[in-house]
Amino acid sequence: MAYYWVNLGVSYKEVRDFKFLWAPSHTYTASGEKTVKAGWGHVPSIKKNDVIICHENKRIIYVAQALADAYPAPRPESRTYDEWKKEGNKVDVNLIVLERPVSTDEFKHHSIERFNDKCEPKLFTVDGNAAQNYMVAIPNSVASIVLSSIDCTHLGQLKQPSKFSSGTKRRKKRKAIKGGVRSARSNARIGQGAFRDEVLDIWNNTCPVTKVALPELLIASHIVSWVLSDDDEKVDGYNGFPFVPNVDKLFDKGLISFADDGSLLISEHLSVATLNALGIREDTKIAGLTEEHIFYLAKHRNTYGF
Template structure:
């Protein structure tokens, strides 16, 4: 593969970055969302004087939703549906049989394709990680100071937050990937490429083979040379990579399980020169207890790696 110039590529210009992520508190409308497959919110409400229009913080981003965007639908502290927008948000009067009778008539509608989770995802399993890296970037903030979920209707999520939640979805991620591609009118990968992409999600297949070969089957941090122990870890997560990046050997590092976990969770990263970076929120003593030299510098990085490492550092605020 021809090397990319990391100086000439804008990390925000990849195909996968045209997807936005949202959290929706569907509340009492859960049944009608499931049956009718749309979301609706008012365009505005009035202040106490009954004359001055104001936009609720939870409605502000509704008009911004585009076809192919992903919305996590939450009810009773759990994500029950993954909704993929099949239309851009458009102006539409409140449906007559909508649950919230006191909402104003003027509003926005989003038609959606639903993936119903057989086992809903409890927000508590990712809450701490979410709060550490992403809560401040949400609009409005998803988690409140009292540890609960904001009562606002729709919340804009940074892309890293969307990827974090999707990682807990498991194999349904493949279904979501297919439906997003369809709604974004992207070229479908052929059968062999799709198989490679699916395997790459869990660090297997041609992606694993090429990553390990590039590094001579050796973890660049611990120097462990044992194929059976190494994990082909994406630098930019599978969820946030386009099809080419999902399979790019330069978007991977062969890491031992402890290093993989630290890197995948954003507790460590690497500079373009290979220097180990430890997140400000993480205890350096734990790194030492794991037998890792905090002054570690990995050797063997290529110019192509820098493009991905920059995005990893940006995602986790290094």
């Protein structure tokens, strides 16, 4: 599954009413040379189940998910005529309309500082506004930051195909989840319910970094963030750590991670002085990692560039 950002201008009503995205396949320069604008190039690459974050006027207003691969299609009749832009590519989508649009102010500074260069083309300009490109391919790190700012009741509508193949090592089948699977996944988003119980049980009610052993002070933090996890991973207790709040925040923002041997990894965007001020030593090493934890940690490191 890949993630994209689309800038909707006057077409936001068309997207809402007809549930598709469309962009020209090419245009022509003043000299008659055929060219493809940077913001159009990703549209034909969209695959079924890819997620597209829809932006309009400094707000995230929709989250779209491709119902099928993108395909060639003529310009929609609802579009203003332009003789050079008849041919294009279309994506039919399932559209989640946000009841409360999310301001880009909630996440743009974090995204610009650390991940803007990893977006293709760049997502934000130097002054913090969304760049004027129709579509941007965004890394998982940016997708996680943006989607985590959206109410989980909306994101529960997204389909997350299982990433595990028959040859992938999995845990033993867990017990039936009380209250139903949907409720468990929603509760897992906020570190509650069966997910929290299992995380704390695996770690004996103890934060592996600080050794704090008061459950009421611990947050069940996903290793692979809830928004990037498939349905099984969302509720898998091995996809979590019981962290005190300061460690949870650093880990959730990708400012720290852990090597397979448990050694603490520190982002270049986090100073050792700040780490120490939060009560964490730079030579911290956690014990008790299983193969399942290591599987998820590899994804966390990859997402945040460790």
